[in-house]
Each structure stands twice: as structure tokens, then as C-alpha cells.
Amino acid sequence: MKRIRLGMVGGGAGAFIGPVHRIAARLDDRYTLVAAALSSNPERALASGRAIGLPDERIYADWAEMARAEAARPDGIEAVSITTPNHLHLPVARAFLAAGIHVICDKPLGLTLAQAREFAAFARTAPARFFLTHNYSAYPLVRQARDMVAEGKLGHLRIINMEYLQGWLSDDHVAGKQAEWRADPARAGLGGALGDIGTHAYHLANFVTGLRADRLSADLQSFGAERALDDNAHIHFRFPGGVAGSGWISQVAVGQECGLRLRVVGTAGMLEFFQEDPNRLLFWRKDEPLQVFTRGGPRATQDVRVPAGHPEGYLEAFASLYRDIADALAGDAAAAGRVPSLDDGLEGMAFIAAAVASHAADGAWIALDEYRNR
């Protein structure tokens, strides 16, 4: 099978998510990384690029130049992964899309809704495609959960509960590259924990239930003394059809690592998924014992590389997203339907904006449509 020629912007030495994208891209052998702008500092860009085996001529410090140069090469990249801090997501994406190069972009979709909406308008008519990496949606058992909801195994939905608990920001000041840009509104955007992990939790709920919230009411906190953005959030939701929801998002929950949990209650059943234990899905059906699904069931095996019992994890889920994107680029509509999209990116931005607005209005219920359609 032909491999897609891939480029990358961001993700140099010390980065967390850049290397994850690179592993995800090669895990199923559908991509070859051939060019990159891993840093805006020329020396670091060169050193980082060489360290991952790129030839000097395909190493860039300036992503705009990279977009131009690669578009001009007969063997130029066909797609680019964007793994920069948030404020660069949209400018970089725009440059590559404009150059006819597909974009695989980290969430969130920029810093503000206005930017996001303007970008989306552009992207919808661009000569290349845009994909967003809400990676948790690609766990095999998350996809099984989504199918179970769609098939009515839970009956009519009633309640959605989402959590994403981390503890790494529990100190007032947290040093390090990862913590710094996330704490800076100019680089992270309106939301702190909300944007960094809250959007993942909210997207997971959207993905599994097929529902987006009508309204929300939020109470935000910044416990870290030197922190401009939220590091903890409590949110109530109202989804269509009378479905109620709630969420707890935290980066100060001491000892918690990536505690992303989704619980969905219907009239006939209840589901629970916990990201730190991703090879199990809990399902309660009325008047029956709890059932614990593994990747061994008929649905989940579509997405797996090794049989149940051999744990797959975060990198495999991320790789599944990359595989789906490769399939989508090859014309597979079902695969395309599984990959988070521009719309999901806009929804995430509306979620952040509405939560910040609700908190500013002392928890008033805010309609997301105000932000979606403005």
C-alpha cells in the first residue's frame, strides 16, 4: 500500500505531542515523514529534524516557507501534522490548506471563536482537507460504545456525565515548556483546563452519544496562585431531548493522571468508559449483571492490531485516527465519518466560549447556539 508523504510543524526536542503524532503515523505504516518544521529556531529545527532522520533540505524553521516549498516539489508532502501550541494551529493550517496540503491538526481550533469561525469558512472551500485529532474517540471500545448507543442498547438517553481529572498543575507554579504555554492566554486561548482537556471530554461525549449540548452552566476555578486561566471546572449541561449532563474537569486533582471518564445513562442501560483502563467497557443492562466488554467482542476487533488480552493503549488509538485519515484520503467515507472534523473543532470552541461566558455571568445557562452561529 502506498504511503502518504507526511510533514510536521511543531514537535521538536522536549515536545510531548509531536513524537506521539510521529509514532501514530508510522505505527500502521501508512505514512512516511519526509519534511518538518519542528521549531521556529533554525538551529533547533535543524538539530531536531536531523535527530529524526530527515535530510537537511526537508528541514524548515519557517512553516510558511515549508508550505510553499513542499507544494512546489513533485515529491512534496501530501499532508501535514500540526502539533504546535494552540495559537499557531490556525495560521499554520491555513498556509498548508491554501497550498493544497491536507492538514491533521491538534485541538483546539485556535484561540477564539471568531478566529475559528473565520478559519472554518476558509477551510470549507480550501483545496485540501482538514482533520482534528480528538484522539480518545479512536479507542476501540469508545467506538463500540458509540455503536451501542446508536443501536439503542441503552434505550432513550437520559444522562451524560464526563470527567477529565489530572493533577499535574496542583502546584501554584508549574515549570516546564508544557505548563508554560498552557498557562498563557495568548498562546492557549480562553480556556485553561477547559481547552486543554475539557474539550476532549466534551468531544468524547458528543462522539459516543451523537448529541451536542443545547445549553450549559459553568463554575470555573483557578486554584494555582499564579494562574490566569481555569484549572478546574464544574459544568451542567442540557442536551436535546431532555438529556441532562454534568462534567468535572480538573488539572489540580492530586495524583490523577489522565482520568478521562464517560458515563451514559439511558432508560434501558448504562455505559462507563475510563481512559486509563481502555481495554474494558462497562455495561449495565436493567436487571442483569454488569457486563465487562474487552476488545474481544465483534465490534471492537475491527479496530485492533493484537487480540484482546494484549493491551492496546493511547498510541494505538492515536494511530487508529491516523489510519482512518489515510483511509479517508483514499476515499473511504466511513473512515472519514469516524475522524473528528472542522465541525467538532468549532463545537469545542463554542463549548469553551460558552463555559467562560456562563462563569462570567455567575453560572447563568448559556445557549451554545449563540456561539455556534454568531
Added chain:
Amino acid sequence: MKRIRLGMVGGGAGAFIGPVHRIAARLDDRYTLVAAALSSNPERALASGRAIGLPDERIYADWAEMARAEAARPDGIEAVSITTPNHLHLPVARAFLAAGIHVICDKPLGLTLAQAREFAAFARTAPARFFLTHNYSAYPLVRQARDMVAEGKLGHLRIINMEYLQGWLSDDHVAGKQAEWRADPARAGLGGALGDIGTHAYHLANFVTGLRADRLSADLQSFGAERALDDNAHIHFRFPGGVAGSGWISQVAVGQECGLRLRVVGTAGMLEFFQEDPNRLLFWRKDEPLQVFTRGGPRATQDVRVPAGHPEGYLEAFASLYRDIADALAGDAAAAGRVPSLDDGLEGMAFIAAAVASHAADGAWIALDEYRNR
């Protein structure tokens, strides 16, 4: 050791909590049940009383008469357990307190705050003492959790999260004596799930953290088609000292049994207790591995009958409360301090009233003081 002569009101055939009280009272051999009004129907009262071995002369159908008669006997009861539906809690308690008989009463403290407040004014000057059975607070590891918070093991508190999830009301209509009175505002009061189990969760949070909420914002649902009261609640809290909180209370969470969970986050650590697994307490301290306490630790062993590894459960916790009450009646102030009180009952009523009021005001933040001091 002398046994306390105990009476009981409520708890006849088909009851759930009456038999629990009887087991709890005798488990540590500190009480003898010698009189009861188990039903207001004379025939059922007689049959139920005989079934548990009472002599006919100590079996009553009328609790007011029982209070009078027992107070008049030289060997009359010293304390009475009240295990009726909610609307009778206060009238019965008043009758026995007035007769100089100590009262051990199920929560909640009546149907409305006005009743509760008026009752409390009376009870504070009554010639006997009043105890409330928020039984979950008597688990050994809950008490250890409370001590750990008090000793500063978690640092300064930041976040409190409470859940109580049940699924037994997930059908629109649920038959049976237990479901019926709980669904009837005239017998259950203002709150449905809020009053039945939400007050337990809220009390547990109060008990462990020593904090009572300043304000709350609530979103309530009644999913059961024929249900007048809430069967699901989402609540945000603000506690003193900048501590944030949230809660999810449900009786429609299919498959959940008694999913009472408390999580407390501080600057230095985080605790988690789950009532269905009560012999373990999870503790995360910053930069250390998760620690799982059992009843084997030095604190917990004060409260246990059998060594760690031999699971104790719900009945033992309930019995610990009865034991503490016996000790309190014998003059042990520390024991008295561990037993939920009139104040806890008023707090529970304020919690229900504030949540209902907040929901009616579309989730507005409501100060609990409005209800505590009105």
C-alpha cells in the same frame, strides 16, 4: 455492660430500614428491644411485634400511646428508633422526646424546613436527646478519611465531589411500598432523590471535610413519567475558603446499586471513598504512588469487630452508630461528637430546600444561610 431498653416505631413486615435498625442495635449487644409500634394497623402491628418476639403488652399500634405507656413503666424504654416514612419522623420524635425518651431517628428531619426548624427549637430544650442516623458516616474508613483531612494530610482543601447513584427508579413507575411513599411529596417531602440519598452524600461530605456549603446551584430532573419529585440531580457547590464542589445524585442510573462516592482534593493529596467497597480508602499524595488503606491501619481498627481482610459492611457501620449512641448516652462526649445531630438534620433540610429553590430559579446560586437562619 447494661443494655439500653429500646423501642421502635415503624419497621413492620415489608420494611427495609426497620430490620436494619434492629440488627444494628443488637450487633454490639448494647440494646434490648422491648417494645414497638411497627405499624399503625393494629393487626399488622401485633403480628409484626410477635414475629420479632415482643410480648403483646409491649406491642402498640399507636405511637403516641406507646410514648405515654412506656414513659409510665418503671421498665419502660430508654430510647426509641424511628424508622417510619419521612412525614412521621418529627411528630413521633416529638412525642417521645416530650416523654423523656431518647430518639434515634432516620433522616431527613421531616418534610419542610419550617417543620424542622420548629422541631429543632423544641428538641433543644427537650428532656431527652436526639440522634440522626446518617449511617454512612460510621464506616471505619470514612472516619479515617475525616481524621486525615483534619490532620492536614490533604493540605488545604480545594474540591469536593460527591455522587450517589442508584438505578432502582429507572422505570417510569416502580411498584412496591418503598417506591410509593418516596414518590409522594406528602410523605417524602420536597426532595425525591435529593432527600432520599442526596442528603446522605451531602452529609458525608460535611462529615469528612468539616465544611458546609455556602451556596449551591442545582439542576434537577424527573425522568420517571409519573414522578412528582426529582429522580436525578446535578449540583454545584461553593464551600467556605474557596473550596468548590459538585454532586451527581441519581435513582435512574441503570444498574447502579448504592454508588455513594466521595472525592476530596487538597493542595497536597486526594482521597476517594466508595461505599460499595467500604473496606478500602484511596489516597494520592503528591508525587507518590496511590496508597490503598484497609481497616488494618491504626485509625480504622478503633471501629472494627474483626481484623482487616474480614469484610465489614453496611450493617456494621450502622451498628457502630448505635454503639456510639449508647456511649454518648453513657456520657462519652467523643462518641457523641461522631453521631449526626439535630444540626446535621437541619443542614440536610437546608440543602434540599436550597437545591429545589435553585432549580426553580433556573440554577441561580442560592445561599444556604437563607434556609438555615430563616
Added chain:
Amino acid sequence: MKRIRLGMVGGGAGAFIGPVHRIAARLDDRYTLVAAALSSNPERALASGRAIGLPDERIYADWAEMARAEAARPDGIEAVSITTPNHLHLPVARAFLAAGIHVICDKPLGLTLAQAREFAAFARTAPARFFLTHNYSAYPLVRQARDMVAEGKLGHLRIINMEYLQGWLSDDHVAGKQAEWRADPARAGLGGALGDIGTHAYHLANFVTGLRADRLSADLQSFGAERALDDNAHIHFRFPGGVAGSGWISQVAVGQECGLRLRVVGTAGMLEFFQEDPNRLLFWRKDEPLQVFTRGGPRATQDVRVPAGHPEGYLEAFASLYRDIADALAGDAAAAGRVPSLDDGLEGMAFIAAAVASHAADGAWIALDEYRNR
């Protein structure tokens, strides 16, 4: 319901299992403790008896005298609980059985097989009945497991695995009354961990599967430097019908409390029960997700006092045994069938003797029939 007049031998101050029997006896209100010989030391016997509320005239220091005196009283005890160290089990039991008083006796059935067999011959013709308290068999989900095996839910059985892991003897020398008599062959018998907890594990396997081993091969260790008896045992079993088995019994497994675990494999399913988490039973059926039963299922609810979700534990299981004994004494054959018997006691002694013999023969396979029928 009439309460059975109960006596007790053993179980004075500092004892572990005596108080457990007393709680178990009163938990379901089917017994009244009216007489006891809690210690052979007259002063301690008196103090201990008074401490639990007995009148002086029913407090004995000499169990033989107690048997005579109680048999002579019109209101004498109908049954006696024996909670002494192992070496007294049979002499005491014999005295009370001979006096026409039913016996509820701790395992094991004495110190040696010869004693046990001779006792059994006597007991089978005695004017009263004998019951053995292998209490773990009374957990509701153990009984459900037994029913599931009997109903063929696992298909034909293939493999039985048993574990009982404790850590309290991991030091070379362990002080305290509990440790001392267990380490003394003259009071504990042939087996150390084998007798103390191994017999429980083996009985649990017998109870759930309905199978007793044909042969076993054992490897025993005494890790404690000052220890005469085994504190760790590894055993292979061959059960009838080609069923294979294995067991690990330890009292030096640091940190383990009462880790009694039973796993049973059949052609169609597999079961797992873990005593420290007794409100759950795991069941794997071929090609289906794991099912986790709680006490909420139709079988388990026969044995419970409080609904699923309100954890029951060790004391409740012990109480269920006492309840079954009361029912058995009232003529209920089904209840009698659930209570461990003389035969179970003999089987436990054969198990210990065969394991010790196998170890002495360097792990040779030993037929249990040699010990059962000798």
C-alpha cells in the same frame, strides 16, 4: 420466633473468634446466649462472662461441669458454640453431645485423624447434633456459585484453583495469643497454615464444586525461623472425573489479609470468588463478556438482609450459618444441607494428613482415601 438457648466454650477476653460467634448468633435474633465457660481460669471466666452480661450462676470455668449443669437445668442451653484452640474441640464437643446438647464447633475436627475418626463414630450415635463452622461457605455469592455449578452453567468441570493468602506470620516470631497456639503442634495439630486456613480453602472448593479430591501432592514450607508447622503450602490435586486442581496457602504473603480466592473452570464457563470482595462473583461464559454478579441476582437474595449495594461481609456470612443451624434444628433439611458437617470435618483432617504425608514423601501423590477410611 422462639430463640435457641445458647452456651459458649472459649472466647474470653482477647479472643478473636469467640466474639464473632456471639455476633453471628444474635445478628438474626435466633439465639440467646445464656451460659458460658469463656476461660479455664476461674477469675477470667467470671470477668469475661460478666462483661457480656451473663449471670454468675451461668458462668463456668470448667466446661465439663457446664455440660452437666446445663443439661440438668430445665432452662439449660440447647446448643453450645465451641471456640477454643483446636486441641479442645473434640473433648468439649463430646461432653456436650453426650449431655444431649447440640454442638456448633470451629474447624478443624481436632488434632489428628485418629481422634477425629473416633469422635465421628461417637458423634454419629450421640443424642444431639454436630455442626462445623466453615463460615466462608455461607456467603450469598458462594452459594450462588455452588448452584451455578450444580445447574451446569460451567459445563463439565476441568480445573479448580484455590488460594488463601495472609501475611500476618511473615515475621520469624509473631507474638500474641492468636499466633502462639497456632504455632504449637500440641494445640494446633499437624497443620499450620494448612489447618488454620487451608482447610477453609479446601472446604470452599468442595462446597462449590461438590467434589472431594482423590489424590494430592504437597510441598510445604516453614519460613518463620522459630516455627514448627508449615506457614506456606503448594498443593496439586486430582479430583474425580479428571478434574485437576491446585492450591496456594500462605501466612507469610506480606500485606495480604484474608485473600481466600476460588476459581473453577469448566468446559463452558469459569467462576471466580474472592473473599475480600464478597459482594461480587465473576463469571465468564464462552464468547461472552465477563458478567459480574452482585447480591442483587435472584439466587443471592435468598440469603441477604439488605439489598445489593449495601455491602454484607464476614459477620453476615457467619450469621447465615447460625441461621441455617437454627433452621436445621427446627427440622429444615435444606438448611441442614447447607451447613458443614462431621463429614466435612473428617475431610478437612484427611486433607491435612494427606498433605503432610505427601510433603514427607517428597511430594508423592497421596490418596485421600487412605486417610478417610483407615
Added chain:
Amino acid sequence: MKRIRLGMVGGGAGAFIGPVHRIAARLDDRYTLVAAALSSNPERALASGRAIGLPDERIYADWAEMARAEAARPDGIEAVSITTPNHLHLPVARAFLAAGIHVICDKPLGLTLAQAREFAAFARTAPARFFLTHNYSAYPLVRQARDMVAEGKLGHLRIINMEYLQGWLSDDHVAGKQAEWRADPARAGLGGALGDIGTHAYHLANFVTGLRADRLSADLQSFGAERALDDNAHIHFRFPGGVAGSGWISQVAVGQECGLRLRVVGTAGMLEFFQEDPNRLLFWRKDEPLQVFTRGGPRATQDVRVPAGHPEGYLEAFASLYRDIADALAGDAAAAGRVPSLDDGLEGMAFIAAAVASHAADGAWIALDEYRNR
């Protein structure tokens, strides 16, 4: 960093472990797969090779020819992965080693000890290096466990318990390529479950404790009616220094997937690792609460790609082994010391042979030295 040119023998369409090796090799970007003999059938070899993107000239059907041809090319492979059924492991390995090409070989080390020993004699003087893929030893928390044992955190070792439970052979006849060759002594060797998964469990115990057994006593079963080899094994071990051990290996444990569990008991602590939950390591230290390590601890983070909380699994552990091999080939002795070796392969063969011999001798204790040194 320069990538190692890698070839592969075995692992065509329908294979399980071949694709795993390919993912493991590329996950950390240290290898490029440039040649393969994926099948001995020329048409299938060609189709399989093309499917993974190899040029026709580097696709072989005959591994002997592949060894010759690749050795002759200036850009020939530097290492080869052998993922064939067991009977081909040694002939293939010998051909490549003789050609100066390093070998990364699946366990076990051939079919018989005689073969293995003869091969080892050859391999020790061959012009290239030999590595064995006991992949489970590369989990970060397994390596932490090994370090903890080495550092004395458990005190002096006393007991080792190993389990590997699967259920996929619970039917009498299991169809499919994977089941067929494993059931055929001519292709699988002396051991069934023993060789397939028992060697993994035994190696894991060796790896973590640094101990190899002196003697063992085994009881084997073949429950599948049409099965020539064992599908269940119970084993007792005696390790040096008075350490006792036991193991349960099964491929008929219905519903179990890859239930590889290791428990190690010392005088001061106890460890437990379970392969299906590989991001946690349980540690009990005397008189302290259970500690649950994740990949977040200082030791484990050496081996991980993503922070704790982002689960890593089977493929990452396998990739760590490949990474260590690459480092070893680059001269890193510490990395070489972490990779299973020829000696581990011989030990596995001695383990199988001794277990089969013990079973044939009715469970007699067999010294492994008889097989190691013969």
C-alpha cells in the same frame, strides 16, 4: 539516528506475531524493514511482501536463499526477525547467523533441548548476535519490579507464583492456523501451553527475581479431546536459597485472555504484576498500605514514550525490546543486559523438558540441571 536494515522470516497474511514484530520494529523508528521471506509458498510470499511495501527483488520464498542473497548485497539486511512456527526457529536462525546477520527470534529455542543445545554451541561462536523475544519482560513496570527486587525492597525472597491463563483452546478442537501448528508436536515441540505461554511466565519470574529454578514437579493435562500436547499445567518449583514457587498455566481457562500474573513474596514486601493491566504494579510493604505504582515513578519513566495516564500496552513493550536490541547492537551493554538471550532460550527449553519429564514420572521432582548441562 541511523536505522537498522531489517529482514523478516515468517509473518505472512493471517499471521499473528509477524505483524507485531513489524510494528514493534518501526514504533521507535530504529529499523527499516527492507527484505522478507514471509511464506514458503512463492505466490503468498510475493503477495504478502508487496502488501507491506517491499520491492519484488527483496521478497523471498526461500529463507536460505534470502540469507545468502542479503549477505551478498552491500545494502543487505543487518538483522532478521524470525516469526515462524517453532520448528523453523533454529534452522532459520543458524542460516542467518552463519551469514553474519543478527537474529531476533521468537521463543522457544526450537523443539528439543538437544537441538537447542547444539544450536547454542554454534551461536556462541557465530559472527553475529542472537536475541530472544520474551517480550513481557520489557514492560516498564516489570523492569521496575526487577529493580525493586534487586534493591532489596522485598527483603529476602521466599515465594514466587506465576500464572498465565488463556481460554482460547477450551473447545476440543480449535480451528485456524494459530491453533493448528501449536497442537502439532512436530511443529510446536514437547510442550503445548507449557511452551507457548508457560515459558513466558517462567522467564518473567526469572527476569524479575534473578532466580532460575533448581527443581520442579509438574502435573499436566490435555483437556481438549483431540489434543496431543498439554493445554493446562500445574507446577511446583524450588528455587535457590529456599525460595518456593508454583505456577498455573492454562489455555482452557474459559474467558481468560492473556492472564499473565507474577507475584513475588519476600520477608519485607510483596509484588504483583498482571499483564492485562500493565500500567500498574502492586506493592505491599509490611505494615503499610498497598502502594500502586504507575509508569509515573522515576524508574518506569526511563522506558516510556508518553506520560503515565496515557496507557502503553503490549506493542510498546515489544517495541522497547526492539529498541534495546538496537542499542545493544550499537554497543550499549546495559541495553543488551535487558534483552533475553540464548541462555534464556536454553532455560526455557530445560523448563519444558523438565516439566514433561516430571509429569511422565508422576510428578517426581526433577532437577533442571539435568537438562541444562546434559
